[in-house]
Amino acid sequence: MSADPKKVMVIGGGIAGLTAAWELSKCGVAVDLVEKSDHLGGHAIQYCCKATEECRQCGACSVEKMLKNVVEAPNINVHCGVEVGRVARNGGFEVGLQASSVAAPAVAPGCDQRYESNPLACAAARKFSKNNAALDCGRAPADLTVDAIILASGFAPFDATRKGTYNYGKLPNVVTGLELERGVRANGRVLRPSDGQAPAKVAFIQCVGSRDERLGNLWCSHVCCPYALRVSELMKHHNPEIEITVFYMDIQNTGNNFPAFYEKCKQDLQFVRNIPVDVYPMENDRLRMRYTTESDGTPVDAEFDMVVLSIGIMPGLDNQRIATLLEIGLDADGFFQSAERFNRTATANNGIFLAGTVGGPKTIAASMAHAGQAAYEAMKYLGGAE
Amino acid sequence: MTDIKQTDMEEITIATDVLVIGGGLAGVRAAAEIADLGYKVTLAEKSAALGGSQQNPGALFGLSAEEQRTVADTIQAVSAHAQVDVLTQTRVAAFAGVSGDFTVTLATAGDVRQQKVGAVVVAADFTLQPLNAAYGLSLSDGVVSQSQLDALLADKAAEARLGGKVVAFLVGFGQEGNPLVMKRVMKSVAALAAIEGCTVYVYVNNIKVAADSLEKLYMEGRSKGAIYFKLTEAPHVSPDGKAITYRDLVVRQDVELNPDLIVVEEALVADAENRQLAELLRIDQDAWNFLQSDNVHRFPIQTNREGVFVVGASRGIQDLPAVWTDAENTAMAVKGFLGNGTKRVPKGKAVVDNGKCTFCLTCYRCCPHGAIYWVAESNKAIISPVACQTCGICASECPMDAIQIGGFSDIELKAEFLGNLAGGAPRIVAFCCQNSAFEAGQMAAQFKMTLPAGLQMVKVPCAGKVDLDYILTALAEGADGVLVLTCHEGNCKSERGNTYASWRVEDAQRMLVEAGYEKDRLRFATLASNMGKEFSTLLLDMEARIKELGLSPLKN
Ligand SMILES: Cc1cc2nc3c(=O)[nH]c(=O)nc-3n(C[C@H](O)[C@H](O)[C@H](O)COP(=O)(O)OP(=O)(O)OC[C@H]3O[C@@H](n4cnc5c(N)ncnc54)[C@H](O)[C@@H]3O)c2cc1C
Ligand code: SF4
Numbered sequence: 001m002s003a004d005p006k007k008v009m010v011i012g013g014g015i016a017g018l019t020a021a022w023e024l025s026k027c028g029v030a031v032d033l034v035e036k037s038d039h040l041g042g043h044a045i046q047y048c049c050k051a052t053e054e055c056r057q058c059g060a061c062s063v064e065k066m067l068k069n070v071v072e073a074p075n076i077n078v079h080c081g082v083e084v085g086r087v088a089r090n091g092g093f094e095v096g097l098q099a100s101s102v103a104a105p106a107v108a109p110g111c112d113q114r115y116e117s118n119p120l121a122c123a124a125a126r127k128f129s130k131n132n133a134a135l136d137c138g139r140a141p142a143d144l145t146v147d148a149i150i151l152a153s154g155f156a157p158f159d160a161t162r163k164g165t166y167n168y169g170k171l172p173n174v175v176t177g178l179e180l181e182r183g184v185r186a187n188g189r190v191l192r193p194s195d196g197q198a199p200a201k202v203a204f205i206q207c208v209g210s211r212d213e214r215l216g217n218l219w220c221s222h223v224c225c226p227y228a229l230r231v232s233e234l235m236k237h238h239n240p241e242i243e244i245t246v247f248y249m250d251i252q253n254t255g256n257n258f259p260a261f262y263e264k265c266k267q268d269l270q271f272v273r274n275i276p277v278d279v280y281p282m283e284n285d286r287l288r289m290r291y292t293t294e295s296d297g298t299p300v301d302a303e304f305d306m307v308v309l310s311i312g313i314m315p316g317l318d319n320q321r322i323a324t325l326l327e328i329g330l331d332a333d334g335f336f337q338s339a340e341r342f343n344r345t346a347t348a349n350n351g352i353f354l355a356g357t358v359g360g361p362k363t364i365a366a367s368m369a370h371a372g373q374a375a376y377e378a379m380k381y382l383g384g385a386e
Numbered sequence: 387m388t389d390i391k392q393t394d395m396e397e398i399t400i401a402t403d404v405l406v407i408g409g410g411l412a413g414v415r416a417a418a419e420i421a422d423l424g425y426k427v428t429l430a431e432k433s434a435a436l437g438g439s440q441q442n443p444g445a446l447f448g449l450s451a452e453e454q455r456t457v458a459d460t461i462q463a464v465s466a467h468a469q470v471d472v473l474t475q476t477r478v479a480a481f482a483g484v485s486g487d488f489t490v491t492l493a494t495a496g497d498v499r500q501q502k503v504g505a506v507v508v509a510a511d512f513t514l515q516p517l518n519a520a521y522g523l524s525l526s527d528g529v530v531s532q533s534q535l536d537a538l539l540a541d542k543a544a545e546a547r548l549g550g551k552v553v554a555f556l557v558g559f560g561q562e563g564n565p566l567v568m569k570r571v572m573k574s575v576a577a578l579a580a581i582e583g584c585t586v587y588v589y590v591n592n593i594k595v596a597a598d599s600l601e602k603l604y605m606e607g608r609s610k611g612a613i614y615f616k617l618t619e620a621p622h623v624s625p626d627g628k629a630i631t632y633r634d635l636v637v638r639q640d641v642e643l644n645p646d647l648i649v650v651e652e653a654l655v656a657d658a659e660n661r662q663l664a665e666l667l668r669i670d671q672d673a674w675n676f677l678q679s680d681n682v683h684r685f686p687i688q689t690n691r692e693g694v695f696v697v698g699a700s701r702g703i704q705d706l707p708a709v710w711t712d713a714e715n716t717a718m719a720v721k722g723f724l725g726n727g728t729k730r731v732p733k734g735k736a737v738v739d740n741g742k743c744t745f746c747l748t749c750y751r752c753c754p755h756g757a758i759y760w761v762a763e764s765n766k767a768i769i770s771p772v773a774c775q776t777c778g779i780c781a782s783e784c785p786m787d788a789i790q791i792g793g794f795s796d797i798e799l800k801a802e803f804l805g806n807l808a809g810g811a812p813r814i815v816a817f818c819c820q821n822s823a824f825e826a827g828q829m830a831a832q833f834k835m836t837l838p839a840g841l842q843m844v845k846v847p848c849a850g851k852v853d854l855d856y857i858l859t860a861l862a863e864g865a866d867g868v869l870v871l872t873c874h875e876g877n878c879k880s881e882r883g884n885t886y887a888s889w890r891v892e893d894a895q896r897m898l899v900e901a902g903y904e905k906d907r908l909r910f911a912t913l914a915s916n917m918g919k920e921f922s923t924l925l926l927d928m929e930a931r932i933k934e935l936g937l938s939p940l941k942n
């Protein structure tokens with residue numbers, strides 16, 4: 001046994017895949033980490049710190065730390081810019097990797113001299129993290145032989161153009177939560193896309209794409225209330241004068257400290273229990289929305305400098321293809337189905353385990369815990385390894 | 387003073403038995419997994435039986451009959467496991483030692499025993515708290531708690547008793563609640579709505595649906611006819627529970643409902659005994675009495691002490707799949723920590739100079755990781771290399787300067803900035819915590835963000851290692867400005883390193899002002915590892931301020 005160390009392939013290098021790879025590597029298991037894009041860290045490596053006078057436990061810095069662990073681990077072999085094209089079972093798995101369908105990040109001229117020339121583009125061109133600098137994504141096909149597979153290919157953020165009446169993609173100051181996070185990470189603060197100025201009045205629309213009967217998306221995404229409230233508080237911290245309105249159905253918890261945090265939010269932000277249907281353009285790239293007040297039903301016409309769509313967590317775009325490749329099932333919503341009631345990492349195919357948002361919406365912390373469990377289940381499957 | 391490196395390794399033998407405190411489902415699951423890995427486990431439960439203090443876990447977690455059997459089997463398997471010693475009616479009476487070498491005293495009715503364990507898993511239960519008082523109600527035939535309703539529904543006669551009745555739920559006004567609370571409500575709402583003639587109203591604030599399948603369960607109850615009124619303020623309830631008055635937001639009128647039965651929500655809260663346990667084990671708590679500080683470095687199952695882990699309700703209210711997740715992460719961590727009982731650790735993590743130590747025990751009190759102990763004969767502080775996480779707080783706090791940290795000794799740290807203080811551009815020495823600000827600084831540099839030309843970053847293991855002496859020496863030797871950059875409050879890996887650092891900066895600022903310097907030459911700020919841009923902004927701001935003040939008065 002010990003002559004031939006066990007090998008595990010982890011598909012997806014988001015926080016779940018990174019965590020699973022790291023946990024396995026600590027146990028002496030060799031890991032092939034397969035990432036489709038040219039950067040590790042997935043979605044969450046693009047998020048900003050949301051601390052005000054104190055840490056808000058958003059988990060974004062945990063991703064940075066885990067990424068560092070993984071790139072420094074000698075027994076994790078990162079294959080980026082590639083995806084799984086072929087899987088055959090022969091006791092273990094024979095895997096063929098092929099060049100990724102995701103385009104490499106654009107080169108951003110000027111970034112080699114001065115980041116400030118274009119922060120957003122420079123951050124993307126540098127793969128969002130200093131810890132990604134050494135990644136060499138050759139996109140070359142390769143063959144792997146592994147003993148088990150952890151699937152951590154993550155989620156797709158909701159495509160906000162599907163809610164046409166919000167005019168996302170047409171009006172520059174209608175942005176998604178993902179763009180908001182990226183913007184703060186790159187610029188250190190929230191700036192209005194149209195003119196690069198700090199906004200004075202901002203609206204958040206919650207549940208964009210989630211909890212939406214008409215779209216058939218009957219799930220809550222868990223994370224969009226937390227990030228909307230945390231970034232709102234951050235904006236308040238940067239500029240106490242800013243006016244922020246949150247349009248919502250129900251506010252979800254951030255963590256154990258939620259009751260205290262929510263009390264602060266209620267003092268600082270305006271909450272309106274009503275989801276507006278339309279976003280209209282105004283002069284100077286401002287935006288107008290109409291809603292009725294909860295207490296007496298008065299219609300209100302309100303103007304904003306910026307509208308943030310709190311998009312949620314949708315099944316990954318590759319899910320159907322991956323499900324066929326790995327011979328495992330999807331649930332009714334399109335996430336991967338777990339085969340057991342209590343252990344949500346198990347799949348119907350022995351030796352393949354789920355980690356992170358592939359199995360449904362999760363926070364960063366929950367994705368990490370789920371990935372740790374997947375690594376443990378894989379170890380059990382391999383018979384303890386080493 | 388000598389230079390201390392962490393390169394030399396030593397082998398330390400540790401105990402490999404494991405204590406699991408709490409025999410609820412989390413403790414049982416953790417014990418089973420850890421025992422399966424080959425470790426001997428003592429499972430100590432304070433009540434008379436395993437499975438948790440909750441009377442009705444099936445209803446509590448919304449389990450099907452088959453799922454209840456799975457749970458029962460798990461409990462059965464642990465009771466029968468050859469590697470698990472189950473002790474019921476047992477409490478931890480005393481706890482001593484350091485990670486890998488704990489001595490625990492267990493008290494079972496009439497019997498006290500002492501045991502050596504290498505690791506501890508805390509699996510405290512939660513407590514149910516009916517919130518009738520929040521609505522001015524007392525429990526009675528017409529006003530029941532969620533648990534009482536669960537019992538009622540489990541009874542075969544429920545259909546007959548509740549058919550044709552009007553039932554009203556009050557949820558989310560006495561507490562913010564969480565998905566598990568909500569799931570209990572939704573399960574029983576769906577069950578009631580299916581009873582012939584039973585009409586169900588739910589008065590609710592925020593519906594907590596951030597958990598698997600809850601949105602669907604919510605829709606299911608509604609499609610069966612349950613009516614949800616979402617209100618931001620509690621409806622008015624008459625003290626006898628016979629009338630609920632609320633504002634109907636559709637017709638915009640006050641409406642009165644006369645229910646036959648009111649069900650009040652129940653909070654799930656941390657076990658009241660957690661505080662004693664935290665004191666015994668010397669582990670941190672959060673503001674809500676859970677046994678883990680609200681610090682992302684601890685998630686999911688770590689505590690401030692190596693080898694002490696928390697699962698399930700010890701650290702928060704969780705549904706069973708999350709409890710399973712915790713238990714398995716803990717088993718993995720226990721294996722990583724105990725291994726085969728021999729640990730290879732760096733020799734010079736933190737070293738006490740016995741000639742200098744006066745046994746004042748300042749270090750014992752300030753170590754956030756419980757790594758310092760002593761033995762009766764020696765009267766010197768001893769640092770466990772297994773437990774120590776090299777934050778350096780003890781080294782900076784020791785009044786005798788008796789402690790040095792490997793790789794970060796006073797000589798090494800001073801050498802880093804002393805050679806570099808001459809020159810025209812303002813010399814700014816930034817002491818940077820390696821977990822946060824140093825990472826941010828490297829990000830800024832690598833991303834080609836603008837930084838002051840005279841910046842000198844000094845990496846410290848934790849800002850808690852920044853001695854008052856370093857700050858003063860840097861300024862005295864010609865630094866034009868000094869920054870102490872650390873993690874945000876609540877994000878320090880060593881919990882309080884940032885607080886110690888901020889106190890030292892305040893002290894130093896007072897001394898500067900007394901000596902006639904400008905206070906602004908010294909600055910304290912907090913950053914996270916991903917704040918490269920903020921690092922750059924902060925340092926440019928500092929540079930601009932120093933330019934206003936001019937170079938250090940000590941430079942000619
Ligand atoms: C706007 C927004 C803000 C959020 N903010 C927060 C927050 O503040 N705090 C928090 O806790 N959570 C937040 N979340 C949730 C957080 O993003 C997720 O918990 C986390 O990213 C999940 O990690 P993952 O590894 O499961 O998935 P992902 O981050 O999606 O990573 C999956 C990885 O797999 C790769 N991949 C996909 N398909 C393949 C394939 N076929 N082959 C190989 N690789 C593949 C992808 O390129 C990607 O790198 C937010 C979510 C959104 C949408
Ligand atoms: S707010 Fe988020 S990124 Fe910032 S320190 Fe806290 S957990 Fe880390």
Ligand code: SF4
Nearest residue numbers: 207210220221224225
């Ligand atoms: S987390 Fe909040 S915004 Fe996101 S889907 Fe759930 S309720 Fe809606």
Ligand code: SF4
Nearest residue numbers: 743744746747749784
């Ligand atoms: S603080 Fe210093 S002098 Fe006091 S006990 Fe610790 S090592 Fe000894």
Ligand code: SF4
Nearest residue numbers: 753774775777778780
């Ligand atoms: S360096 Fe930190 S962890 Fe180690 S003994 Fe000192 S205070 Fe404790």
